[in-house]
Each structure stands twice: as structure tokens, then as C-alpha cells.
Amino acid sequence: MIRFNRAIKPFSVMSFDLDDTLYNNHPIIKAAVKAQQDYLNALPSYLAQGPKYWQQCRNEAVLQLPELADNVTKWRQHTLRLALSKLDLNEEEVEHHADAAYNAFADARSKIVVTDDVLKLLDNLAQHFTLVAITNGNVEIERFNLHNKFSLVLQAGMHGKAKPHSTLFDKAAEHLNVAKSEILHIGDSLDTDVQGANNAGCQSVWLNDQDANYAYKGLADIEIANIHALTHFIK
Known part of the structure; x- marks a missing residue:
């Protein structure tokens, strides 16, 4: 399932939340x-x-x-x-x-193993977009099999205030020398990922596959039920 709530502008960067977006963190x-x-x-x-x-x-x-x-x-x-x-x-x-x-x-x-199909998805997306990770979590990405998948990894605390604050999105845009509207951020949380991306002026994808209640009532630009729906953007 992929639902467009707003028309998407051209983007060059795909930004990923980590926990519960690219693997089951529970x-x-x-x-x-x-x-x-x-x-x-x-x-x-x-x-x-x-x-x-x-x-x-x-x-x-x-x-x-x-x-x-x-x-x-x-x-x-x-x-x-x-x-x-x-x-x-x-x-x-x-x-x-x-x-x-x-x-x-x-x-x-750090005992995380990202599945082969998700790794392949990231490899395919990386042929078309710059991939970065923006996370509020404390996972040490160099200790498991996502360590070489991103051009940039930004973590709350270490690099700025936690999402939904705009700091990490601002830093990603500055580091990559792109407008924030060129960043499409994908995450499982309406409260941190979608609200943060929307407030920062990035574009947002909500991975709606968690049984959770959220306070944020805004809409993501895109809603998906499975991470593999992102193949829609591979031309």
C-alpha cells in the first residue's frame, strides 16, 4: 500500500529512521x-x-x-x-x-541483523538517491550490518536535539548542501519522524506498521504499510 496525501516534489536524498523502520527493535x-x-x-x-x-x-x-x-x-x-x-x-x-x-x-x-531484503532495497535506492540515517536512538550502527549503507548518520544528543526538533534535518541538509525540501524522510513515528520532517520543511513518509497511538495529527506526504513500497521511487 502506498498513499499520497500531497504531491511529492523532486528529491535527491532519502533519510531513514532506524529503530522499527528498517528492523524490528522491540x-x-x-x-x-x-x-x-x-x-x-x-x-x-x-x-x-x-x-x-x-x-x-x-x-x-x-x-x-x-x-x-x-x-x-x-x-x-x-x-x-x-x-x-x-x-x-x-x-x-x-x-x-x-x-x-x-x-x-x-x-x-547491537545484536541486530537487518534482513537481506531490506539491505537489497537500500542498495537499490542508493543507486538513485543519497541515503542518510536520522535517529533518536542510541544504536551503534557500526556494530551491525547497516554500517556501510548511509552517506551520513545523525543521532540525537550526539549531533543535535531529538526529533521532532528540526536540528538533525537542518544538519543533514547543510552537510549534503541540499534544500530541506530535497530530503524525503521515512520513519515509523508520526510524533517524531513525520512531525519532525514536516516542521523542518522536508518531505515525509510514514511507515504505518506499528500498533501505536500518536499525539501528532498532521499528515505525512506519503503513507506506506511496508518498507518495500519505496521501490515505487526507483526509476
Whole structure:
């Protein structure tokens, strides 16, 4: 299915969200969170704080430093140090366990295998368009099989404010020396991907294959139900 809500202008760049757009991120993030929690729960003093302790510390961390909301990696790392600093641990132990717990998360987070058909789709699209990735997530793309598929990878926090803020789209246009209207951004979220692209003056494709509720009521330029509908643009 491909539905055009607005006429598409010529574009030279295809920008992709990563998580839940090019692969199913739900089992990956679930495994990563479990790996971190398994490490932390092996510490008796952490386990004694109860199952709500992590979320309490996460909320406290972003109240202390609101800018963490735009950088999920630093938010997690800061929360780990905050949570561990409240326990009966010295400074060296806090740093050791915070690093080890984060590494447990990051290792599991990067166990992604993008399917061959999606890789082939990207290769075909790359013969006609410049491909970039714009993500709010903390996946380390160099650690799995998307590492060589994009001319540019921009991540929230590291390179600017999270979508739907326009910063990452602005940086992509500046880096590639193109007008933002020449960027067609594809993503699964109305709230971050479509709203962000629309607000930035890019064109937008909503991959509508998630069972989710969104606050944003604007329309994507194009709606698709399967990522392979993008072959429509291969001439």
C-alpha cells in the first residue's frame, strides 16, 4: 500500500529512521534492558531497592538535567551513576558497575541483523538517491550490518536535539548542501519522524506498521504499510 496525501516534489536524498523502520527493535531493546537489569540485580544493594528504583532514578536524572531527554545514551549513563551512587558503594565501585551495566546493555542493543531484503532495497535506492540515517536512538550502527549503507548518520544528543526538533534535518541538509525540501524522510513515528520532517520543511513518509497511538495529527506526504513500497521511487 502506498498513499499520497500531497504531491511529492523532486528529491535527491532519502533519510531513514532506524529503530522499527528498517528492523524490528522491540525484541532488541527488551533484551538490552534485561541484560542491564540482570547485571544490576546481581548487586544485592541494588536489588533491595525494588523494581521501581530504576524508573525513579531515571525520572530524577532528567529533572536534574533536562537536556538528557535529547540524548538517550547519556540519560542512561547518568541514571546508572545516580542509581548506584545512592547505594553502599564507593566512587570507584560506582564507576565500575555503571560502565559494566551500560556495556551489558550496549552489547545486547547491537545484536541486530537487518534482513537481506531490506539491505537489497537500500542498495537499490542508493543507486538513485543519497541515503542518510536520522535517529533518536542510541544504536551503534557500526556494530551491525547497516554500517556501510548511509552517506551520513545523525543521532540525537550526539549531533543535535531529538526529533521532532528540526536540528538533525537542518544538519543533514547543510552537510549534503541540499534544500530541506530535497530530503524525503521515512520513519515509523508520526510524533517524531513525520512531525519532525514536516516542521523542518522536508518531505515525509510514514511507515504505518506499528500498533501505536500518536499525539501528532498532521499528515505525512506519503503513507506506506511496508518498507518495500519505496521501490515505487526507483526509476
